[in-house]
Amino acid sequence: MLPRIIAEIAQNQGWISFARYMELALHAPGGYYAAANNKFGAEGDFVTAPELGRLFGRTLARQLRALLDEDKTRSILEVGAGSGALAQTLLEELNGEYSILETSADLRARQRARLGDRVSWLDSLPQRFRGVVVANEVLDAMPVHAVAWRAQGIMERGVAADGERLLWKDRPASGALLEEARKISPPVPYESEIGLAGQAWLRSLAERLEQGVILVIDYGFPRHEYYHPQRSAGTLMCHHRHQAHGDVFARPGHEDLTAHVDFSALAEAARDAGLDVLGYATQAQFLVNSGITDVLGEANVENALHYAPLAAEANTLLSPAEMGELFKVLAVGRGVKKPLLGFTHNDRSHTL
Ligand SMILES: C[S@@+](CC[C@H](N)C(=O)[O-])C[C@H]1O[C@@H](n2cnc3c(N)ncnc32)[C@H](O)[C@@H]1O
Secondary structure: OHHHHHHHHHHOOOOEEHHHHHHHHHHOOOOOOOOOOOOEOOOOOEOOHHHHOOHHHHHHHHHHHHHHHHHOOOEEEEEOOOOOHHHHHHHHHOOOEEEEEOOOHHHHHHHHHHHHHHEEEEOOOOOOEEEEEEEEOOHHHOOOEEEEEEOOEEEEEEEEEEOOEEEEEEEEOOHHHHHHHHOOOOOOOEEEEEOHHHHHHHHHHHHHEEEEEEEEEEEEEOHHHHOOOOOOOOOOEEEEOOEEEOOOOOOOOOOEEEOOEEHHHHHHHHHHOOOEEEEEEEHHHHHHHHOHHHHHHOOOOOOHHHHHHHHHHHHHHHOOOOOOOOEEEEEEEEOOOOOOHHHOOOOOOOOO
16 A cells, blocks of 8 residues: 555645545555455454444344334444444344445455345435434545644645655645634644544435434544644554554554544534434443443343353443443434434543
């Protein structure tokens, strides 16, 4: 992947945006998600909630069942389904149509091998959709623009090359990026990310949603926390064999590269497209409201061999020191009348 990135930088007068770099490193042929490597689980680079076990999926299914029953829609669209673990659990728990939109051909083949013909795969967003859309840990993999607020003004941080070495290079920010960056006024000097691609993605999905809900689950913050003065180096992070590091040019194409999600920006994009914001909560609050303790209660507590891993899984999903607080759930939708189960009790300390 490095030679391709260097060639593209050369073709573009020595500079590409960070968003383009991230797109190449993750999603272009030979990029991290496109390549046939083992990304998920204990053997891979990171563990997502559905990869821990079935508890996350079984609990999420309770929220989805409530939505599907209410509106008689029986369609689920999962975006970015990874190894297919979440789809497998949801298909065990729920009836109805299940489709997946997956950009990686390698992961799509793995999903097909695991899930068979109960699922249909889409090549692009559907023209119109009714039902529930689920995107777990997908938005953090969408390209972000890198921005620096400096004494001399707002700069876009892009990527240049010195021989085989990639390096940061600033340019004055312009266009939509400058417009977005002006809405944020952190103390200078300050570096962070703006997820224009994620916002555009949500806007276009929202426009196609005739009726139903989009659930975005990911690590991130509302805007006032995302651009907090203390987070002055941004949120970019690489994941390689369960180690996280911040050297984003270290191994393009060979490791995961992510940014946290600005949930306020996503909520705004959804509102722009005419959707309602139906709920925002930490993953812990959402799972507790959706009945994770009932799911745990169905297990045989006497059988320690069975119960101990389940309790450990619940701890990882719920603990503030693990995924419970950092991960958030945002629900936006159209034509949904009843309040959503996952947001019934909220301590209100997490607002957009
Ligand atoms: C970090 S993985 C999460 C996988 C899975 N949802 C899970 O929780 O284990 C990100 C997934 O999103 C996919 N992806 C990234 N950008 C996408 C996009 N714009 N549309 C569809 N899938 C995307 C990747 O190929 C991968 O399957």
